[in-house]
Every structure is written in structure tokens, then in C-alpha cells.
Amino acid sequence: MTAMDDQALKPSKDQIIYANLLLIGMLSGIVIMTITYIIYVTGLLSSHIDMSVIATHWGKNIHEYLEITQSPQGWGWLYLLGKGDFLNYIGFTLLGVLTIICYLVLVRGYFRQKNWIFFIISVLEILVLSLAASGLLGSGGH
């Protein structure tokens, strides 16, 4: 194996940073999800929607379910963080924003390398993911 081959086989510095961020974020997300779920099901914090009400209506479509349970859409859950059920959204959100955070590392790396094609691709990806996360596309519509 030549020295050039050896270099090509190694992941780039940005790739390692990306992997490390992903690992820390993913593990934190799982731990947070587990803790908040325990808080929720043990009733340490009261719920916005009673669990037996959820069990009665989880067979209905999302529109009916939201109307019956008066659940928020988009980032409306932030106002209900004191409730056990919506506390779980912290973990979900962490998993959802993780890729966006990791992409910021790539953007910085491609900018430094003056690799404009991949810089633009990474910026566009951040925009697409941010648009999806914003709630502008997925919520509302009643």
C-alpha cells in the first residue's frame, strides 16, 4: 500500500468531527428520551392528554386526533414543556436537529477548502432541513 493510498483510506478531519457530534447527539437523544418517558409514564409530571384518552383515539387519523385531544402542531409543544407528554419532544427534537448541526461542520470545512460545489450542496441541505423543521410545511392546514 502506498502512502497516498494510506491517506485516501483515512476519513477526513471533518468526517471525524461529524461522526463524533453524531455519536454524542444520538446517545444524548436516547438517554433524554428514556428519562423523559419515565417521567411521563410514572406521572411525575402531569400530562396534557390523559393516557387513556390517547389509547381511545390512536386509531383515528391525525386530523380527528388533534381536534379531540387539542394537541399543538409545529413548535407549539414548547408552551407545554411542563407537561409530561410534551417533555418527550426534547429528545425527538434533538434527533431531528442533529444532522443540521453536523452539516454546519461540513460547511465550514468546504469553505476552508474552497470546495464550492460541496459548500453549496451542504448549505442547500441545511436550508431544506431547516425548512422541514420550521413547521412552515408540516403543521397547520386545518
Add this chain to the structure above:
Amino acid sequence: MLNIRTLPIGRWLFMLMFFVMSCPALAFATETMVGGAPLKPWWFWPVILFFFCLILGVLAVMAGVGGGVLYVPLVSGFFPFHLDFVRGIGLMVALAGALAAGPGLLRRNLANLRLALPVALIASTFSIVGAMLGLYLSRLNPNLIQTCLGGTIVGIAFLLLFSKNTEKPVVTKQDAIGLALGLQGVYWDDGARESVEWKTHRTLLGMFMFILIGLLAGMFGLGAGWANVPVLNLLMGVPLKVSVATSKFLLSITDTSAAWIYLNRGCVIPLIAVPSIVGLMLGSILGVRILAVAKPKFIRYMVITVLLFAGLKALDKGLGLGILG
């Protein structure tokens, strides 16, 4: 007398699968017999779901498929949850699995960032469109989305059965787009003890395919490893190891955008989402350990059969035939 120690692990898994598959079906039957308000306490289904997902995670690893593609058809077929919730949580399950696998694949340089980034942009954009379209169609006519899901699952089962991936495809000439984007690389093959160089061809066609993959992933909440790998490997000429690893990493990006649409819409109910995600992740960890002593080929055929059955059941439900109950 039956000596349980001598039973092969494949048979154990088959029995576990049978047990898990029959549990929700039987419970659901007794519940719907009475009609009206559910007889079971609120914790009954989340507990069953956790164990179901634990086994699903084991089987997914051994069959070489993602969690999402098994989760959506099986949970929508055998549990009392509406398809809107199952699709949303299916994406969260696929996302969590991809995020867990990502660090290792990137560190070993098996997942290729250069290859993943352009196709991820296409797939994630269209998975948003797919998710919105799926939610719209579900509101318009739930049977339509159920039928389309059934057709897709049956198609996936046949794809898994008949597609013959190539370990190291021969690419004689790289196309202009692949060249411009630098879609080539080198990886270390542990088995052959050599470094393997690769490059892509038919890159434009491959990118078009990722439009379709994104749409399907978002619409049905399936993840998309079942489609990513054949496109990367058979169409674009990427070696199988790099295709599988890049596909898994890709899911962490594609599923993020679609998952946000379902999450913002309120389709991710924590009561059933967390047991699903944690169950499947623990199952995957167990699956990797069991993989060393089991016969994955047998498990793979078993999972394909179950997938085929789940797809036909969804078709039956969507078309209102009532043949499969």
C-alpha cells in the same frame, strides 16, 4: 423430551417471531370483539409494542434490512394505531437507527460523504414532498394510502428476494457528473486484505432515482435502505460495502426531513414512539451479537415472507377485500 438447549437459534427466532406476531393479533381480536371503548389499560399496547420492536430490531439486523421497512407494515397491520402515527414513528425509528450506525461507518470511512451529500440533498427534498403528499392523501382517502403502501411493500419483498447485488461492480469509464462531483474513492477490504478503488457511472440516472426514493420514503415512512443500496450498487456501480454503509448514513439525512413533517404535524405520539425507538435500537444491538451464531439467510427468507404477508394484508385492507381478516 425436547431439549431447548439444542434448538438452533434460527428456530428460536422463528418461534419468537411467531409469538410476537400472534400477540398483537390475538389481543386486537379480543379487543375489537367487544367494540366501543378499548378493554385494555393504556399501558397494554406500549408494552407489547416494546417487545415487538425488540424482536423486530434483532430480525432487521439479521435480515440486513432497516427497522422502518419492517415497522410500518407490521405495526400498521397488527396494532390498533392509525397509519398516520405509524408512518411518523416509522421514520423516527429509521432515523434513530441511522444516527446510531452513522458514527462507526464514518470513522471507518465506509460511508462516503462525497457520494452521500448530493444524493441526500435530492432524496431529503423529495421526502418532504412525499411526506406532505402522504398526509394529504391519507386525509383524502385513507384506503388509497393503505393500498399504495401494500403495493410498495409487496414490491420491496420481491426486490429483496430477486435483486442480486454485486460485491465490486466493474466501472470502465466514469461519467462527466460523477467526475465533476468527485464521486470516487478507495476503501480497505478486510476480507481480501486490499484497498479497493471505485468510481460511479450513470450518475444522472441514479440521481433521478433518488427523487423516487425520497418520495416513497416520505410518503410511507419506510426509511429507504431497500432502495438506496440497489441504486448505488447496481445502477451507479458503487461497491456493495460502500453502498450499504453510505445508504445507512444517507437515511440519517433523508429521514430527518420527512420526520420533521410528521413531527410538526403531531403524528409522533410519545406514548408509542419511545417504546418503538428504544425497543428497536436495543433489538439491533442484540441482533449484532446473535448474528455471529445464527444463519442470516434463513432469517432473511423468513423476514421477506413476513413482509410479503404484511404487504398483502395492507393491500387487502386498502382495497376492502377482507380476505386476510
